[in-house]
Amino acid sequence: MTERSAPSGKRLLVSIHDVSPRFEAQIDALAERLTRHLGGPNFAMLVIPDHWRGAPIAGNAAFQNRLRGWADMGIEMFLHGWSHKDEKPATHGMASFKGKHMTAGEGEFLNMPYTDAMARMQEGRDLLEDVLGRPVAGFIAPAWLYGEGALAAARDMGFALAEDHMKVWRPETDEVLAKGPVITWASRSPNRIRSSLFAAGLGRLALPVTRTIRVAVHPGDTTVPALLDSIDATLAKFTRSHAPARYASLTGDAGA
Numbered sequence: 396m397t398e399r400s401a402p403s404g405k406r407l408l409v410s411i412h413d414v415s416p417r418f419e420a421q422i423d424a425l426a427e428r429l430t431r432h433l434g435g436p437n438f439a440m441l442v443i444p445d446h447w448r449g450a451p452i453a454g455n456a457a458f459q460n461r462l463r464g465w466a467d468m469g470i471e472m473f474l475h476g477w478s479h480k481d482e483k484p485a486t487h488g489m490a491s492f493k494g495k496h497m498t499a500g501e502g503e504f505l506n507m508p509y510t511d512a513m514a515r516m517q518e519g520r521d522l523l524e525d526v527l528g529r530p531v532a533g534f535i536a537p538a539w540l541y542g543e544g545a546l547a548a549a550r551d552m553g554f555a556l557a558e559d560h561m562k563v564w565r566p567e568t569d570e571v572l573a574k575g576p577v578i579t580w581a582s583r584s585p586n587r588i589r590s591s592l593f594a595a596g597l598g599r600l601a602l603p604v605t606r607t608i609r610v611a612v613h614p615g616d617t618t619v620p621a622l623l624d625s626i627d628a629t630l631a632k633f634t635r636s637h638a639p640a641r642y643a644s645l646t647g648d649a650g651a
Contacts (some may be wrong), residue, residue, distance in 0.1 A: 406636035406644060408563075408573075408612045409438040410535075412626070413473065416458040418451035421614035424523055426465075428623070429612070432630035436468045441475035441535050444519045448478050448576065449514035452522065453643045471532040471642055473555035474523055474555075476503045479537040483507070504536040508629040512548035515547055518551070532642055534566070539577070556642055563609070572645040573607035578629055580622045582615035593623045599632045607645070608633050 411425050422440075429438045442462065445451040452458055466472050481502045504512055518532060523531050533556030534549050541549070541559065549557050551565040557566045563573040578598040581587035602608055610629060616622045 405606055405608070405637040406640035407433075407449045407608045407610065408614070408640060408642055409433060410441055410473070411438060413439045413446065413479065414440040414442045414462075414475070415446040415450045415592070416455055417446045418614035419461070421456065421617045424617050425612050425614070428626070429630070430574065431540045431594055432627070432634060433639040434634075435468045435639075437641070439471040439532065439642055440465060441473045442575055443475050443537075444477050444521055444522050445478045446478065452526065462523075462526055463528065464526045464531060469641075472523065472527055473642075474519045474534045474554075476537040477519050479503055481505060498573045504537075505538075505540040505542050505626065507544050509541055509544035509547050512542075512545045513551065516548055516552050517552075520554075528647060530555075539557050555646060558609075558642075560649035563607075563642065566644070573609070573611045575605045575607060575609065577609040577611050580600070580613070580616050580619075580625060582613070582619050582622060588619055590623050597628055599629055602620065603633070603636050608637050610645040 403513075409429055411429070414422055418523060426436070426438075430436055440462075442452070443450075444453070452462070462472065479501050483506055504515075509629040520531055520534075531554075534552070535558045536545055539559040541557075546566075550569075552566070554566050555571070557564055559575075559578055561574065562571050564571045576598070578595050580591040580595060610626075610633070612626055616626060
């Protein structure tokens with residue numbers, strides 16, 4: 396996979412979230428769309444080992460082959476939680492607010508103790524690396540939501556990269572490698588659709604000066620034509636000013 400140059404070294408990082416056997420058709424549609432805009436497989440995939448405990452990758456040889464094929468094409472593979480479901484939601488405080496208002500019960504690592512977070516990260520990484528035959532690119536928590544236990548576990552697991560809504564960082568050292576909001580869309584309600592369309596439009600106006608632009612798409616986006624139109628407009632805008640790149644380029648390891 397090659398990366399195009401851009402003025403002043405500006406880069407565009409694009410990812411498909413919620414990669415799971417449950418959403419294989421939607422992932423195919425998104426991958427085709429991104430490839431067309433980005434000039435090749437210049438994007439990342441965030442893989443869920445067992446989406447909502449009902450779509451395990453373990454034992455699914457056909458989907459494992461697809462993951463290996465995507466990785467062989469040069470697509471970066473991130474571990475994206477284990478189940479993507481918040482199985483022990485907080486009942487009060489900021490964690491409860493985030494769990495209710497920033498995601499639909501999917502903040503898996505928001506309220507998780509350190510030992511549980513370590514166990515899930517280890518199991519998930521072992522599974523994916525066995526399937527892929529190579530290290531994962533990093534860890535990104537479902538809904539970009541981390542509790543203190545998850546942050547400490549990601550650090551101690553030695554993941555190369557992690558990401559939340561506002562930054563990408565190196566967990567072992569807390570070094571921030573890129574700043575700025577991720578542009579993403581939400582399809583689960585009319586209000587969420589409208590607000591995400593507005594935010595994406597605002598991002599296209601306000602963010603071109605940012606050195607690193609991040610764009611994230613989800614399987615549900617494929618169900619709403621207006622979201623697909625917004626994704627197309629966003630990628631068309633930023634591919635003119637920012638070069639599609641790998642997350643590894645943030646660490647100086649663009650060829651990894």
